[in-house]
Amino acid sequence: MTKIEFNKDTKFSMKHNKKTDRIMQNILLIPTVLSASFVLMILIFISQRGVAPFLPSEYGNESVNFLRFITGVTWYQPPNSYGIFFIVVNTVFVVALSSLIAVPISVFTALYIAKMTPKPISKFFQTIIELLASVPSIVFGVFGLGVITKVVLWIASIFGLQTAGGISTLATVFVLAMMILPTITLLSITAINSVNLDLEKNSLALGASKMQTYFKVTLVSAKSGIFAGIILGIGRALGEATAVSMVAGNAGSGPSFDLFSTTRTLTSTMLLGLKETTGLDYDIRFSVGMVLILLIILTNLGLNYLKKKVGRFS
Amino acid sequence: MKHSKRRRLDFLFQGVITITSMIGLFLLIAIFAYVFKQGSGLLSWDLLTSDYYATTYDTYYSDQLGDEVFEKPSHLDESVYFSSKWGIGFSTALDNEGKSYMLIAYIDSNSPLRILPDKNNEGEVVEITENQALLKVIFTNYTIIMSSEGPENAANLFDAADGIIDMITTTSGKGIRGSIITTLYLIILTLIIALPIGVLSAIYLREFAPKKSKIVEILRRLIEMLTGVPSIIFGLLGAAVFIPFTSTFTAADGGNLISGALTLAVIVLPVIITSTDEALKVIPDDFRQASLALGATKTQTTFKVVLKSAIPGILSAVLLSVGRIIGESAALIYAIGTAIKDQIILTERSTSLAVHIWSIMAGETPNFELASAISIIILAVVLVLNLIVKFIANKLSYESRTS
């Protein structure tokens, strides 16, 4: 038997080996810190721009009164009466309604896919939901403006009401509901699938019907996972911009709870009428962005608190 | 008695759930049906390759006309009306917005109209080609053709005339070539920026990071938080950071493709990091141990063995990122702008396909046909990408189950 030796010099390799790994570790830290820094960059630079409109002498004499901004109920560009209060209310209203529609549909769909249908069909439906999840916002916008607004127009005509071509709170609610449906459904499927099958079997053995078992055992046990899906969906809905801007309209004042009148959300405010890229009307959009970030964080904290409370009793 | 009531209730619930769960399918079909109905008529090679802005040519013909008589080629059908004196044929066509106009359907290679002097630029010539639209002609005998004239009339009027004082033609326009190129640029640039950063970050976090380090835990959290940031907020980041950044270091002045790609890079970063991390996570420790036991360094182990096994996961990340880039609109509206361009320059504005839709829908008269045609393209690409990713994932989980 032969042995082929090659250079394995101890002294050299010892220094070399230890060093390469340490150097590599430090090199790899650079992209990691960079990746992590973007969230901080977002907070810092958006705040910096978003605070500017409230500072004196940034734009000649026209600085915005912060109190008026926070409590205001109109949004007109030319006379600089920027008030965001009603926009926040409208946004919350629209998102709440859309989740009211989307949640039951999503949970039922998840139940159907996870429990009530044989594997090939359930796989097919899951793929459909996944594809729906991957439809870009702009396409929902085109569909919303081309179809949903017509549906709203039709509904309005049944009640003998007027709408601005269907562009309305209701159209926004519908579009948002469509967009968060896949998110909530997919997370609910995961939650339902991770429910211990023994629980269901016990329930069935005790003489409960399948439906009773699904509602009283399966969904109750999957509660916390489903809730996580709802939180994610609501987060998406709050930040959704393009599609919403195409069907929300450009309401100048509010708050408005009229389903058939135009509305204005935080994101549509940021996106609509964007012309100049300097000046007060541009920078105020960063202030709106700050409010949006704040709203998303607060909503998340609130809902997560609720989730913990709900989870405690299961 | 009570029993049958329960059965009926069960049946009712089952029906309600089944019907409800069809809604997703119904919506997907509805979206497809709508964009196909609106957009498929426009979808053509011409749409993909032509400019968005029409170019208008203003010319005249003052030479002595020869007495050559042109033959109408046999491949042209009834709908094309031919002037045998000038060797040119006209028909009616629909433009990319669905309006009808008069098209130069055929022009003979020897036609006197082939090369004409340019009225607006002394000494220059313009080339009259097929597929240009005929807007207006004033002949030397003072007859006039307007674009509303039918092609039959036009051919007759041409046959009756001997010279042209003024002829205005235009290329079709409303094409999306520029936006396709922009989209491709954005995909390539974004991946060049985001892929190394994302993959290396994932490698650091999974392979090299000291365990139980507080700082590493914070880094991890901050990266996770990116996933929840709405795309319009990324747009603001682009406007506040990347536009000034690129304006400082390049010829750019305002939104540009590089600032757009940087913004998109931040958007796809969590996608790449998560997918790569998932891939690294399922690589059996056996490989790492075998490599280290052979005297390989951790660096060698990672880049020669571990990373190789993670390639399918990284590929999925790339495909998902491409889908995200193609579909992204809100962020780019801020990070680049909404000006549709035909000449694409990295340091200037232009629109991706998605923002192109936004631009043509945002005005007073939204162009549903063109928007739907572009939507078909976007949907097709995004859905195919997603199916491929699903296929890769299935194959991987199958392999890890069987090996």
Add this chain to the structure above:
Amino acid sequence: MKTENVFQITNLNLHYGTKQALFDIAMEIPKNQVTALIGPSGCGKSTLLRSLNRMNDLIDNCHVDGLVQYENDDIYDKNYDVINLRTRVGMVFQKPNPFPMSIFDNIAYGPRCQGVKDKKTLNEIVKNALVNSALYDEVKDRLKEAATSLSGGQQQRLCIARAIAMSPEVILMDEPTSALDPIATAKIEELIQELKKDYTIVIVTHNMQQAARISDNTAFFLMGELIEYDKTDLIFSQPSKKQTEDYITGRFG
């Protein structure tokens, strides 16, 4: 005849977190012999094996006290080069674990990591390793194929070839045949007999017949303690400890 020892273990104590896995181990591993480590599952055989090439370093909460000397150097000295140690002390694992690359690349992997680039040298190393692991005839026409296309027994011999390609002085084997069928097992046992002319082999085995067949020395462990260590024929014919006898006669374990 005085045998030379490659490893000298003194007072070795090893903890996983708070749990002690090895207690005061002291033993020598003689050169160019096969030493078998036997004992019931969980008694610390793998742990001891891994402490010989410091693979325990990879386990987060593993803590080693005591002295392990390889060719008279303390391998746990903080200036000792682990990577160099591992090029001299190869390892074969319980489950065949070829890399997801070609057969050739699997074997050339180790030398390449040491900076061997020359094609001719690599070819020679690979061929030599395959011949020495009795795999050459079976795979010589398919060196570019994926290593995972081989059968389980072939994969394990490939892993041995991969270790041999480094021309180590010692090969550690952790139950190398436990995942294989009897025919593949026989082939590997045969190979080990062949290899011991050139290499020192330390093998963990669950199978007492295997230990008896192939090893020169046998160490019997129980709950992290070295109960008895001697020539294999002595251990199996007249064990000096009651526990050893109980174990090899199959009374527990």
